[in-house]
Amino acid sequence: MPEPGLEIDGISKRYGAVVALEKMTFDVRPGELFGFVGSNGAGKTTTMRIALGVLSADAGQVRYAGEPITHETRRQIGYMPEERGLYPKMKVGEQLTYLARLHGMPAAAAKASSERWTERLGVAARRDDEVQKLSLGNQQRVQLAAALVHEPRILVLDEPFSGLDPVAVDVMSDVLKEKAAEGVPVVFSSHQLDLVERLCDRIGIVRSGRMEASGTVAELRAGGTTRLLVDAPEAPENWAAGLSGVTVIGRRGAVTELELADGADDQAVLRAALATGPVREFARKLPSLTELFRSVVSEHQEAAA
Numbered sequence: 001m002p003e004p005g006l007e008i009d010g011i012s013k014r015y016g017a018v019v020a021l022e023k024m025t026f027d028v029r030p031g032e033l034f035g036f037v038g039s040n041g042a043g044k045t046t047t048m049r050i051a052l053g054v055l056s057a058d059a060g061q062v063r064y065a066g067e068p069i070t071h072e073t074r075r076q077i078g079y080m081p082e083e084r085g086l087y088p089k090m091k092v093g094e095q096l097t098y099l100a101r102l103h104g105m106p107a108a109a110a111k112a113s114s115e116r117w118t119e120r121l122g123v124a125a126r127r128d129d130e131v132q133k134l135s136l137g138n139q140q141r142v143q144l145a146a147a148l149v150h151e152p153r154i155l156v157l158d159e160p161f162s163g164l165d166p167v168a169v170d171v172m173s174d175v176l177k178e179k180a181a182e183g184v185p186v187v188f189s190s191h192q193l194d195l196v197e198r199l200c201d202r203i204g205i206v207r208s209g210r211m212e213a214s215g216t217v218a219e220l221r222a223g224g225t226t227r228l229l230v231d232a233p234e235a236p237e238n239w240a241a242g243l244s245g246v247t248v249i250g251r252r253g254a255v256t257e258l259e260l261a262d263g264a265d266d267q268a269v270l271r272a273a274l275a276t277g278p279v280r281e282f283a284r285k286l287p288s289l290t291e292l293f294r295s296v297v298s299e300h301q302e303a304a305a
């Protein structure tokens with residue numbers, strides 16, 4: 001059994017008639033980067049707010065290190081809220097020092113931490129500026145500094161990458177990887193699926209308040225169908241039609257994309273392709289996270305219909 005980190009166990013939440021969460025369950029292990037993805041309104045923000053304790057659940061439990069989360073443990077969470085939450089008229093450096101103090105850091109350590117994180121996140125030159133005078137991207141860097149300044153043991157970040165330029169995305173990614181490497185469980189939501197795929201150890205796909213699929217990208221792929229790309233320049237248009245268990249997805253130039261049903265024989269496809277002439281490429285195509293996400297979401301739309 002892996003060491004328990006942050007566990008979200010069977011959380012349900014309604015807003016009046018709206019069911020926001022229905023037995024939402026997943027865990028983020030120490031040292032793991034967990035990507036929390038889902039359509040708009042799927043329940044990500046609600047889950048994160050409940051983990052942080054700014055919102056209460058109707059049912060279920062949040063645990064950290066195997067114990068129900070308490071007010072004390074919640075002080076150890078670094079949180080980046082979706083609505084952001086900085087004081088616009090307060091200076092960057094003072095604000096970060098103040099937030100660190102609020103989390104119980106002694107004054108000197110709070111100031112040193114504020115200086116260290118503004119340096120690390122590339123906003124040291126703005127320490128004496130009011131937050132409202134910074135660009136949105138720089139405000140977001142400060143917001144991340146605010147989540148980190150008290151050296152949290154858990155990180156919960158709501159769309160930390162939205163609106164960042166590519167350099168800031170790299171800075172943010174490096175910091176999150178660094179925190180995970182220190183043993184912190186890190187969970188963040190994002191609609192940037194290519195980034196999530198690149199960065200995360202595990203991913204959870206949420207839909208209508210439920211965790212529909214979770215695992216590593218490889219595990220999520222294992223549940224999907226197999227696609228083949230076959231480059232056979234002399235093959236006639238319909239060369240693959242009629243092969244058992246094979247659906248033709250499309251053809252671009254000499255390359256045909258095929259989907260194989262469970263148990264279909266890829267070697268029979270190769271023989272059929274070779275029978276038409278030379279085969280320049282015969283490869284399995286792995287679905288991207290975006291494709292996996294679409295199939296998880298559309299499967300359920302079909303089921304609902």
Ligand SMILES: Nc1ncnc2c1ncn2[C@@H]1O[C@H](COP(=O)(O)OP(=O)(O)OP(=O)(O)O)[C@@H](O)[C@H]1O
Binds near residue numbers: 018038039044
């Ligand atoms: N304060 C509220 N009152 C009523 N309904 C709410 C409230 N907050 C959220 N909801 C509803 O709960 C559901 C989940 O919303 P939530 O904000 O958690 O989704 P999300 O996955 O974070 O979405 P997004 O990707 O758009 O930020 C939605 O149907 C939303 O309309």
